[in-house]
Amino acid sequence: MGKISLQKVEKRFGDVSVIPPLDLEVEDGEFVVFVGPSGCGKSTLLRLIAGLEDTTSGKIFIDGADATQLAPAKRGLAMVFQSYALYPHMTVRKNIAFPLKMAGVPQAEIEEKVDYAARVLNLSNYLDRRPGQLSGGQRQRVAIGRAIVRSPSAFLFDEPLSNLDAALRVNMRLEITELHQNLKTTMIYVTHDQVEAMTMADKIVVLQAGVVEQVGSPLELYHRPRNIFVAGFIGSPKMNFIEGAEAAKQDAKTIGIRPEHVTISKDSGAWKGTVTVSEHLGSDTFLHVETDLGLMTVRSGGDVDVHHGDTVWLTPEADKLHRFDDKGLRIA
Amino acid sequence: MATQASRSAARLMISPSVILLFLWMAVPLGMVIYYSFRRYRLLNPDRAGWAGWSNYSNFVFSPDFGGALVNTLILVLGVLLLTVILGILIALLIDQPIWGQGPVRILVISPFFIMPPVSALVWKNMFFNPSNGLFGELFKYLGMPPYDFLGQAPLASIVTIVAWEWLPFATLILLTALQSLDGEQLEAAEMDGAPPLKRFFYIVLPHMSRAITVVVLIQTIFLLGIFGEILVTTSGGPGTASTTLPFLIFKKALLDFDVGTAAAGGIVAVILANIVAIFLMKAIGKNLD
Ligand SMILES: Nc1ncnc2c1ncn2[C@@H]1O[C@H](COP(=O)(O)OP(=O)(O)OP(=O)(O)O)[C@@H](O)[C@H]1O
Numbered sequence: 080m081g082k083i084s085l086q087k088v089e090k091r092f093g094d095v096s097v098i099p100p101l102d103l104e105v106e107d108g109e110f111v112v113f114v115g116p117s118g119c120g121k122s123t124l125l126r127l128i129a130g131l132e133d134t135t136s137g138k139i140f141i142d143g144a145d146a147t148q149l150a151p152a153k154r155g156l157a158m159v160f161q162s163y164a165l166y167p168h169m170t171v172r173k174n175i176a177f178p179l180k181m182a183g184v185p186q187a188e189i190e191e192k193v194d195y196a197a198r199v200l201n202l203s204n205y206l207d208r209r210p211g212q213l214s215g216g217q218r219q220r221v222a223i224g225r226a227i228v229r230s231p232s233a234f235l236f237d238e239p240l241s242n243l244d245a246a247l248r249v250n251m252r253l254e255i256t257e258l259h260q261n262l263k264t265t266m267i268y269v270t271h272d273q274v275e276a277m278t279m280a281d282k283i284v285v286l287q288a289g290v291v292e293q294v295g296s297p298l299e300l301y302h303r304p305r306n307i308f309v310a311g312f313i314g315s316p317k318m319n320f321i322e323g324a325e326a327a328k329q330d331a332k333t334i335g336i337r338p339e340h341v342t343i344s345k346d347s348g349a350w351k352g353t354v355t356v357s358e359h360l361g362s363d364t365f366l367h368v369e370t371d372l373g374l375m376t377v378r379s380g381g382d383v384d385v386h387h388g389d390t391v392w393l394t395p396e397a398d399k400l401h402r403f404d405d406k407g408l409r410i411a
Numbered sequence: 412m413a414t415q416a417s418r419s420a421a422r423l424m425i426s427p428s429v430i431l432l433f434l435w436m437a438v439p440l441g442m443v444i445y446y447s448f449r450r451y452r453l454l455n456p457d458r459a460g461w462a463g464w465s466n467y468s469n470f471v472f473s474p475d476f477g478g479a480l481v482n483t484l485i486l487v488l489g490v491l492l493l494t495v496i497l498g499i500l501i502a503l504l505i506d507q508p509i510w511g512q513g514p515v516r517i518l519v520i521s522p523f524f525i526m527p528p529v530s531a532l533v534w535k536n537m538f539f540n541p542s543n544g545l546f547g548e549l550f551k552y553l554g555m556p557p558y559d560f561l562g563q564a565p566l567a568s569i570v571t572i573v574a575w576e577w578l579p580f581a582t583l584i585l586l587t588a589l590q591s592l593d594g595e596q597l598e599a600a601e602m603d604g605a606p607p608l609k610r611f612f613y614i615v616l617p618h619m620s621r622a623i624t625v626v627v628l629i630q631t632i633f634l635l636g637i638f639g640e641i642l643v644t645t646s647g648g649p650g651t652a653s654t655t656l657p658f659l660i661f662k663k664a665l666l667d668f669d670v671g672t673a674a675a676g677g678i679v680a681v682i683l684a685n686i687v688a689i690f691l692m693k694a695i696g697k698n699l700d
Pocket residue numbers: 092095097115116117118119120121122123124271
């Protein structure tokens with residue numbers, strides 16, 4: 080079981096309000112991703128749930144029981160830290176066994192569980208090494224192993240992949256997703272990388288300055304962003320925003336169109352522009368086009384034959400336009 | 412910079428200081444070895460000729476030698492134990508965010524700035540003195556007869572004084588070790604269900620092991636040579652109750668005026684110190700890599 084619910088949870092450091100009162104429901108077995116720009120309070124929110132920070136006001140319920148005043152160890156949650164926080168003087172085996180040892184689990188059972196975790200995480204050959212003798216990805220797996228053995232009701236991850244290189248990050252992303260599918264345990268995952276959020280989450284919570292901007296499935300957020308912030312944050316490359324007369328034609332303060340929803344042509348279209356940079360990725364081409372409406376990013380096929388300085392015409396797909404009012408909120 | 416010419420130039424440039432340092436060490440050592448085999452008593456007109464190993468056997472089989480050896484060990488081990496344990500406790504204390512942290516830290520370090528004989532005299536006259544000392548007053552206030560610390564428990568008193576002098580050093584090194592501990596490790600241990608005491612023994616103490624090793628190694632070197640504190644407080648007495656190896660050598664040389672035996676004692680002390688050093692490096696040196 081791992082249902083977590085936050086009711087009017089607030090956090091201040093002295094006079095600074097980092098998290099204004101906030102409500103959030105995490106269902107049992109869900110993979111929830113907190114995403115937002117740096118300093119928006121993701122880690123703080125996670126640490127509040129873990130019990131490593133005290134709430135200023137509000138209540139936290141875990142599986143229906145009030146856990147607001149409960150010590151971290153009593154909450155039945157396991158956390159994987161950004162720095163991994165492995166115990167450097169202990170072997171991998173002892174690191175993974177540590178929570179069990181603290182809980183007074185019999186030795187035979189400890190060994191069984193450690194061996195199981197090591198097999199699941201491909202760590203069996205490294206059990207007698209120390210963290211200092213492991214690669215980044217292996218350390219990451221040890222940290223996850225230490226979390227798994229406790230059979231927690233939920234896992235908390237704080238940017239667990241940000242110290243890894245790009246290739247390894249993709250790998251570990253898959254491994255964590257697979258782990259979730261096997262264990263079916265609730266996971267709360269903090270990241271500032273919207274690609275991680277989109278690929279892993281059942282539910283994304285977009286935060287800005289401690290405020291929940293939108294909660295929803297990845298595709299919901301992609302197709303129906305609630306406001307300009309979410310529209311700009313989710314999706315890569317970023318959505319293009321257009322203000323002024325062109326937006327007024329659509330009865331909106333701002334209109335937005337994603338780069339993949341703009342068609343490009345060399346002879347006719349809605350907006351005329353000049354290509355400033357074209358990034359050929361093989362599978363895709365990202366074009367930066369200077370138009371009368373401002374700089375626009377366009378995503379098109381890998382074999383499009385457009386280069387710096389070419390004049391092109393852009394046409395948005397009408398049904399994919401997002402319209403926002405003067406408060407930045409979506410117009411349905 | 413690493414050409415042949417520049418390297419030999421560098422060698423040439425540093426050679427005067429290297430040679431000087433070498434002579435500084437080698438000449439006295441050579442002289443001590445030389446005297447240790449000579450018959451050389453200042454109170455005896457017959458002070459010429461070789462003595463063979465008799466100076467060594469005189470020193471080693473003198474009735475005071477065994478006691479001095481034991482006293483030296485007690486002094487070194489006692490001070491090490493006190494400074495490491497108290498040092499850890501004080502470091503834990505002043506690592507907390509307390510009001511007036513800066514001044515408190517300076518106060519903790521201050522004993523280190525006082526020269527050893529001075530602090531020994533302060534302890535002797537201000538605290539330990541049975542008729543005028545503060546401890547004597549305290550005993551009287553409690554209705555007990557004053558205790559003559561330096562007379563009744565001379566070695567323990569000296570251990571106290573020396574530990575007081577070296578506590579700041581230990582505290583300072585242990586404090587920096589404590590501050591370098593990654594806070595997330597402690598939080599991880601907290602989430603793993605380790606209560607404060609277990610966090611200390613499983614996480615904090617192993618993290619400090621290297622610093623503790625440094626404290627033990629450096630202090631041992633200096634503590635083996637403690638002399639001034641003994642001279643100004645007990646003069647090695649009562650009897651030989653607080654005579655250590657360095658003090659015994661001093662007695663042979665400057666109270667008995669037997670330079671030969673004192674030199675032999677010096678060589679014995681050097682050998683013993685090296686044995687201790689090798690033993691220590693074997694025992695705890697692995698903490699350093
Ligand atoms: N102990 C503290 N005292 C005062 N302010 C703090 C403290 N911890 C965090 N903050 C502030 O709270 C805000 C949120 O911090 P938090 O670490 O939660 O950000 P984050 O979303 O995790 O950012 P990042 O993606 O960079 O990790 C920041 O503005 C930070 O300065």
